[in-house]
Amino acid sequence: MLLQIRGIISTISFLDIIDMAIVAYVLYKLYIMIRDTRAVALLKGLAVLLLATLVSKWLELNVINWLLQKTMTVVLVALPVVFQPELRRALEQLGRGRFFKNSSQLNAEEKETLFTELTRTVTALSKNKIGALMVLERDTGLNDYIETGIKVDGLVTSEFLINIFIPNTPLHDGAVIIRGNRIQAAGCLLPLSDDRTLTKELGTRHRAAIGISEQADAVVIVVSEETGIISLARGGRLHRYLDADKLKEHLAPLFVAKTSSLSDLFSWRPS
Incomplete structure (x- = not known):
């Protein structure tokens, strides 16, 4: 043998x-x-x-x-x-030349469009004090949480997101989960953080945002229904009092394209 x-x-x-x-x-x-x-x-x-x-x-x-x-x-x-x-x-x-790279990986133009739509959304929601919870998936898959909501699979646009979070509509409660530049599901349930050091003024949305960011590498955008304050959660930490420009500054470095050696092999061209 x-x-x-x-x-x-x-x-x-x-x-x-x-x-x-x-x-x-x-x-x-x-x-x-x-x-x-x-x-x-x-x-x-x-x-x-x-x-x-x-x-x-x-x-x-x-x-x-x-x-x-x-x-x-x-x-x-x-x-x-x-x-x-x-x-x-x-x-x-x-x-489209995307077979040999991550399907949720966006090019520079797509990322800029995504960030623009997200900042337009949170600006409008904050101005009108409409609560919102948006989860941006990164490397860790969020399928378990997507299953708890209503499947949508729609392109991210500010109009679409604003309509989802309008109060008393079927999908306004819960979180929206975004993969790449598409909304995968709305009305999703997220785990709440058990951190006892969090201030009591943080509501369920903020605790859910911190909770999912503790369990995955996702980035979570929160708009407070009471105050209209825009926050971002990642790695179990909450960054509050953001405006559109500061939100973009936080998002941009977190979604830098990662090129693997195998994808380099397929994209290599002789000089």
Whole structure:
């Protein structure tokens, strides 16, 4: 066995290693793309079906194995239809050159647009003393909290956000969670901070903002309903009394694009 393994390793060339690395990276990006969608559950079902087919063949359960094989054939034919949204998104990202970088990573223009829309939103909400809680996802995924709200998946605009937080509307209670430049969900429930040193004048919104920033690397923007004060929470700390310019100053360095070595490989050009 050891000699066979050595023989296999000796036949692997440097190009084979590059080949396997590229395939592994593409599969990883595909997984990242579908991990937050219903496709994950469908893939699990497909894996169970495949396992059952192999077991029935091993146990020589001919009738069950025949039925499972026919079912697998039907499923494989139906896969392009079932995964149509994911396939379309993959092709769109490939066409835009985003397949080999984080889909939630924004370029400079998109970040500037996002910050502008957010500052316009908080300025209007603060002026009218309308409470708001907006969570900006970074590296730590917030799917558990997204599931507690109402899925939205809409582009971030000041008009959209203001409409969400208008009092007595269905989604005004709870938090909005933003991934990249899209609103993933509204009306989300967040964990409250247990920090007993916090001043008692901070309400539920502020404690929720600090709470989620303690558990994830998210950045949270809060507008007080009582005073209209704009605050930002990150790393379990709350920065208060911000205006539009100061809010931008806080946000800008937190969303600097991180380029991985693999993405460098795909974006490299000879000089």
